[in-house]
Amino acid sequence: SQTIHQWPATLVQPVGSPLSLECTVEGTSNPNLYWYRQAAGRGLQLLFYSVGIGQISSEVPQNLSASRPQDRQFILSSKKLLLSDSGFYLCAWSAQYNEQFFGPGTRLTVL
Amino acid sequence: RKEVEQDPGPFNVPEGATVAFNCTYSNSASQSFFWYRQDCRKEPKLLMSVYSSGNEDGRFTAQLNRASQYISLLIRDSKLSDSATYLCVVLEGGYQKVTFGTGTKLQVIP
Numbered sequence: 001s002q003t004i005h006q007w008p009a010t011l012v013q014p015v016g017s018p019l020s021l022e023c024t025v026e027g028t029s030n031p032n033l034y035w036y037r038q039a040a041g042r043g044l045q046l047l048f049y050s051v052g053i054g055q056i057s058s059e060v061p062q063n064l065s066a067s068r069p070q071d072r073q074f075i076l077s078s079k080k081l082l083l084s085d086s087g088f089y090l091c092a093w094s095a096q097y098n099e100q101f102f103g104p105g106t107r108l109t110v111l
Numbered sequence: 112r113k114e115v116e117q118d119p120g121p122f123n124v125p126e127g128a129t130v131a132f133n134c135t136y137s138n139s140a141s142q143s144f145f146w147y148r149q150d151c152r153k154e155p156k157l158l159m160s161v162y163s164s165g166n167e168d169g170r171f172t173a174q175l176n177r178a179s180q181y182i183s184l185l186i187r188d189s190k191l192s193d194s195a196t197y198l199c200v201v202l203e204g205g206y207q208k209v210t211f212g213t214g215t216k217l218q219v220i221p
Contacts, residue, residue: 034209043213044155044198090154099145100200100209102154 002027006091006103013110019064019078021106023091026072031093033074034100035066038088050074086110114138115201117212125220128189132215134199135181143202144182146173148195149214155198158184189219 003026013019025031035047046059048066056066063082067075074091086109092100116135124130136144144161159166161173161182172185182199196214203210 036211044211046209046211049209088152098143099157099160101157105154107152 002093002101004091004093004101004103006089006106008106009104010107011109013081013108015083015110016080019076019081019085019108021076021089021091021108023074023076023103024072025074025093028072028093028095030071031095033068034092034094035074035076036090036092038090040087044090048076081110083110115199115210115212117197117199117215119213120216121218122215123218123220124189126189126191128219129185129187130189130217131183131185132197132199132217133181133183134201134212134215135179136201136210137180138201138203139177139180141180141201141203144173144175145200145202146171146182146184147198147200147211149198150195155211158197186217189217191219191221193217194219 005024007022033050036044037047038044048056048058050056050068053068053071064078089106091103094100114137122130146158147155148158149155159168159173161175163175165174170187174183186193194217196216198214199212201210
């Protein structure tokens with residue numbers, strides 16, 4: 001069966017510091033991968049999606065970037081965090097045009 | 112008009128009650144529809160897909176009305192454990208256009 005991992009689970013970072021969140025998927029090949037952010041009490045905002053290694057599409061301009069160095073690895077990064085980057089970051093995978101499955105998420109607080 | 116709209120609630124219902132949520136979408140070309148459940152401070156989890164013919168899974172029934180562009184979720188015999196936020200998801204033309212509703216909060220009361 002497929003599983004999706006995210007780490008770290010929680011993170012507290014100062015403004016201006018870098019960020020690296022990692023997501024890995026097991027038990028499937030060539031998944032579509034997604035990064036979402038959910039601000040407190042808000043809906044899910046799609047940040048990036050990827051249909052293959054090195055292929056990244058951005059939905060919202062911001063100071064975040066994403067990379068997919070391996071088929072089942074998706075990384076979310078920032079060079080300098082802003083206060084507004086605080087939120088619940090969720091990675092998800094799907095097989096083609098099907099439903100998405102989410103990882104446990106990373107709760108990021110920028111101080 | 113938002114692409115996907117849900118009543119945020121909260122819907123406060125007693126145990127055993129039947130409750131229904133609707134979710135409207137604006138793009139008539141939308142292809143796939145899903146309901147997710149999200150518990151507080153947790154990731155969304157797939158509850159069920161929504162098929163054109165409607166589908167049922169135990170106490171849960173999902174319906175799609177393409178003419179009026181909405182999907183619905185019916186929960187019968189509500190349990191305390193059904194308390195959560197229910198998100199509808201609309202896919203348009205594949206993976207690059209996925210839109211989540213902001214969710215409807217359900218609170219089942221003893």
